[in-house]
Amino acid sequence: MAPMTAVGEEMHALVERLYPLCRSITGDGVRATLEIVGEYVPLQVHEVPTGTQVLDWTVPQEWNIRDAYVADSTGRRVVDFAASSLHVLGYSVPVSATMPLAELREHLHTLPEHPAWVPYRTSYYKPEWGFCLAQETLDALPDGDYEVRIDSTLADGHLTYAEHVVPGQVPDEVIVSCHVCHPSLANDNLAGIAVATFLARALARETPYYTYRFIYAPGTIGAITWLARNAERIDRVRHGLVLACAGDRGRLTYKQSRRGDAEIDRVLRHVLSASERPHRVTEFTPYGYDERQYCSPGFDLGVGSLSRTPYAGYPEYHTSADNPAFVSPDAMADTLAVCREAFSVLDRNRRYVNLSPYGEPQLGRRGLYDALGGRSDTRQAQLAMLWVLSMSDGGTGLLDVAERSGLPFDAVATAADALRDAGLIKA
Amino acid sequence: MAPMTAVGEEMHALVERLYPLCRSITGDGVRATLEIVGEYVPLQVHEVPTGTQVLDWTVPQEWNIRDAYVADSTGRRVVDFAASSLHVLGYSVPVSATMPLAELREHLHTLPEHPAWVPYRTSYYKPEWGFCLAQETLDALPDGDYEVRIDSTLADGHLTYAEHVVPGQVPDEVIVSCHVCHPSLANDNLAGIAVATFLARALARETPYYTYRFIYAPGTIGAITWLARNAERIDRVRHGLVLACAGDRGRLTYKQSRRGDAEIDRVLRHVLSASERPHRVTEFTPYGYDERQYCSPGFDLGVGSLSRTPYAGYPEYHTSADNPAFVSPDAMADTLAVCREAFSVLDRNRRYVNLSPYGEPQLGRRGLYDALGGRSDTRQAQLAMLWVLSMSDGGTGLLDVAERSGLPFDAVATAADALRDAGLIKA
């Protein structure tokens, strides 16, 4: 548990560093985020100009914000961007005005059902300005005139995203994608970034079978931009995982790809089920995070999504209550552990052909079988070899063998290694 | 409920008008029935001569009956056709004789387990004569001689059936078939006729997608005759429904087509299940009503059968207790409502192709999406659009989308209309 706890604490520290930054789908908050992540894993950062056509979309203007507040007649800031990046409606156009509360109200967003929480709101594609605040803050405001100021710019610039690649033995790729566009939200954004980053570091210490590509991009428009700019790479993407809501204390949830029977789906189902963790596997829905884009019918990639409590499934979702205290080091460490186990299975899930398929090959003379017969205990390793031999028809993978036999994947993969080394099967 | 009740009462009135007529597989009772039905919807009546080869069968001689009775020695009619058409064995040959009760008994049919009820019996293909009566009537007959008279004719003539067509937008047809060969039996015969007739009237008020063909024909030989005479039309029959036992107070029963996964099967399963009515869906069996013929392996049409309590499933079946009081206006109205809903789903169950399948199309700039992001409530209409876009690969119909998404079919179909109008999908 010690190393797990340690990596959990490291991930939590990263979440805390990133928390104050005002991320959006474009702008300097994303750049600052990627700069910090780049201290952990080297990143290739891409800047895509405003106006670039990406699939059915167009890269929007870049939004940046320096300050924003609502001040009362005494000049006291009753709502202040400096206190939390959530206080401003994302992509607010600049405003500088004084107006009575009644008029201002049309631009204020609250959560009456959680009066102490500040909601998260954006208006990317419709020019608006607004503030988000606690209902109890609003309730305490006396009538009268308020000074309103948003010092933002919305101008031609760039959309920013980054990639990190862990080279594998084959060029076939596994993509791991997380969104980097939410301001001060910890579970919905930062926990996924942290788990992805430490997963990349762990994979870099091995030479995995697949090439693993980590994508840090703004939600929707970022994934669409990546897809638009990587048309030639898509055919190499064999599997993928979207990481989001990766750090709350709820049980793990795996949302299957649109295909539902993609290898990544089978691997995650197997790993979660074999681990005996409380967990949930859900069907694909075309709502949620960027699996929406990767699984759109034209691409239909085998990309699932791993979360703890999923999208919009907890009251703190998209509010100021999704803060660093809401995510736990242990939960992030647990998410990371499942990712590592899943990718370990994925990497070893080969399909073999039995080269001696007529009757059983004589394992004994190859040193693969217990020499003393007649004992009624059957040993797992021998059983695993018999299962691999029996099922290896070229179309059946080791995960199928594990599931059909009920043996641990590890035992099956180890047996396959022994049989391959003995020349009895080949991939 | 008022209009439903009204149409239920209208259907029940039709059942009561038709009830006294002595229908059989041929003869004037069928013609009289079709004449009355013709007052509600225009019918094309077909007369097929005796001796016509129809598939493996031959149209039999036409049977007509004017009078029939058993009279005791005082001349009192103890069994009288005038009191109920059930009293005569269907297709009885003429007889005029006096005989002792012992000899007469061999021609008498009763239901000892229901002593007050008169059974329904026929002998279409073996020349016989006979009477059906209540067991208690028989028990009260003293020994002695009885006058027996059946004034029937069995002669070359015609088999009569009728069609009514509601033209649709496409020539592909849905057939709705009911049998018209049972004499005074209300649920088993007349309720189906009534529901079919009012369904035709309802459809005629719209322009449905499919062309709906209503077939009023004697059971077995009538359906076989229709099939034999419509060989060229069969390829156009996409779906069908046999209506029978449509008016008793039991829950609805849908019997699936021989194929079991025909679109009509999926539609009825969906509509019944979504409606939360108590109901039952059963597997195909080659016994029952004319689905036997439509689903015979040479045709194998997607024709299911909708009943309330199914074929032979109630004690009143094929007895005098299956009278107009046994069927209820509300039950017939309910059967009609399910038919209308099912055909509405069938008519709108198109397969679309997403014309913008790479990533999600930007719904916002087409006015199809809520402009203000970040809200955690997802709206059904938007979700339905995302589902239709995600699933529309040309092979998946809207009913599949509704079932996979768990959304109401209506929401899905409405979303598809909006996407089609925006040029994002096409059928």
Add this chain to the structure above:
Amino acid sequence: MAPMTAVGEEMHALVERLYPLCRSITGDGVRATLEIVGEYVPLQVHEVPTGTQVLDWTVPQEWNIRDAYVADSTGRRVVDFAASSLHVLGYSVPVSATMPLAELREHLHTLPEHPAWVPYRTSYYKPEWGFCLAQETLDALPDGDYEVRIDSTLADGHLTYAEHVVPGQVPDEVIVSCHVCHPSLANDNLAGIAVATFLARALARETPYYTYRFIYAPGTIGAITWLARNAERIDRVRHGLVLACAGDRGRLTYKQSRRGDAEIDRVLRHVLSASERPHRVTEFTPYGYDERQYCSPGFDLGVGSLSRTPYAGYPEYHTSADNPAFVSPDAMADTLAVCREAFSVLDRNRRYVNLSPYGEPQLGRRGLYDALGGRSDTRQAQLAMLWVLSMSDGGTGLLDVAERSGLPFDAVATAADALRDAGLIKA
């Protein structure tokens, strides 16, 4: 029950005759066994020379044994082959020595968890010698020197197996295979031999549809030898059954073929389920008896395995407690009865084509249908005819019809005979 009991007693008598013989994978014990079986059914005995290459294996040297014992310092035989063939490790090399108990212990095999039982052990492919004895015998041995003698020979010779063929109407074959290589073990070996033998006798009294080939061969190497020498016959093997552990008092267990949906699998599942016997159907595993070889992926034959308590599933397995008292005449008779019923279904499970598939053929004019219509009771025979007509599309067998209709297989097969005789269907 009398004839069943009689055949059960006869099978048990055969088990008792065969029990004392010291069988192994080669040698005179196998020959003596086949000679006795040959008194019941004529056998074709095959002798395959040592050194013959059979698939991936080589026929080993032949092992024969005349005497073996451990004697204490007084000359008393404390372990004696003459008392039980289990006392010697199978394939023991000869030995003649005197040694202290401490040294001898390394060659002694016991079952500490069942101190009164003698285990069964072999060392076919690694030169070894050893004795098997009860733990309590071992515990009673005082320290000191013991004389050890095994009078065995391991020399070039032959592997022996036998076949018996019951000719059928077609050359397509069903193989029934049992192992003949275990020494004094009753359930695991002899019960299967006995059931196979009396099954062959029963089949020989009929002319079955399939040709039935009974294979009596040593486990693993024997089945591999048969497969190697019958390459040209394999394509004719349509179905098969391995019989083992056929006589204990546990419920029947059918282990499915590797294919899992082979016709033999469906037949056994149907027969066991329809019989309402307590039973169990298990998935294929590549461990057990010679189904391992017949189902190896290169052959992948439709061969299942019928046992009572399966392989290694009872504490007496591979011990001296698997003696004639452990198997029961009734259990063997019951296994035999299920085999006979299964083969009867298999033999009659034809696929027919309906020659009159458009609408129902008129059964009445062919004398196949009740002439008096309108009766609400449907008779099984007529229903069975309708089901056969409805399903007979050339791809659906009578077992499918029985399962889909819920009718007894017998009723369905009888209906098919009547329809075939009437020219309405053909195989």
